[in-house]
Amino acid sequence: MDTVIDWNVLRHKASEMLSRAYAPYSRYPVGAAGITSEGEILGGCNVENVSYGLGICAEVSLIAQLVAHGRGTLRAVSVTDANGKVLMPCGRCRQVLLEHGGRGLLVDHPSGSRTLADLLPDAFGPDDIAEVVP
Numbered sequence: 001m002d003t004v005i006d007w008n009v010l011r012h013k014a015s016e017m018l019s020r021a022y023a024p025y026s027r028y029p030v031g032a033a034g035i036t037s038e039g040e041i042l043g044g045c046n047v048e049n050v051s052y053g054l055g056i057c058a059e060v061s062l063i064a065q066l067v068a069h070g071r072g073t074l075r076a077v078s079v080t081d082a083n084g085k086v087l088m089p090c091g092r093c094r095q096v097l098l099e100h101g102g103r104g105l106l107v108d109h110p111s112g113s114r115t116l117a118d119l120l121p122d123a124f125g126p127d128d129i130a131e132v133v134p
C-alpha cells in the first residue's frame with residue numbers, strides 16, 4: 001500500500017502503549033507503534049526483568065507482535081517516552097527493525113521522518129548472509 005503515513009495515529013498508539021509498559025527498574029516506560037504493509041496498526045512496549053539485561057525494548061516487543069500475528073512487514077514506526085517526546089530507537093532496535101522493515105522503513109523523528117537506512121548506514125543485513133549461504 002502506497003499511502004501517506006499518518007504520524008498522529010502512530011504517535012497516539014505509541015502513547016497508549018505507555019500504560020502497558022513494564023518498566024519497574026528503569027521507571028522509563030516506552031511505547032512503540034507501527035503500521036504494517038497491509039495498513040494495520042500494531043503496538044509494543046518495553047518489558048523489563050529483574051535480571052536487568054533480559055529486558056526488551058518497546059520496538060522489539062512491537063516486532064514480536066508483527067511476527068507472532070503473521071502481519072508481514074513494517075512500513076513506519078513511531079516510539080515515544082512518557083513525556084510524549086519522540087524517541088529514537090536504540091542501536092539494537094535499529095538492527096531488529098531492519099530485519100522486518102528493511103532499509104526503507106520510515107522512523108518518526110522530531111524533525112520529520114527518517115529512513116532506517118539513514119539511521120543505520122551500511123547495515124549488516126539479510127542480503128549479506130544470502131550472498132554467502134545459498
Ligand SMILES: O=c1ccn([C@H]2C[C@H](O)[C@@H](CO)O2)c(=O)[nH]1
Nearest residue numbers: 026028030046057058088089090
Ligand atoms: O529505543 C529504546 C530505548 C530504550 N528502551 C527501554 C529499555 C529500558 O526498558 C528503558 C530504559 O533504557 O527504555 C526502549 O524500549 N526503546
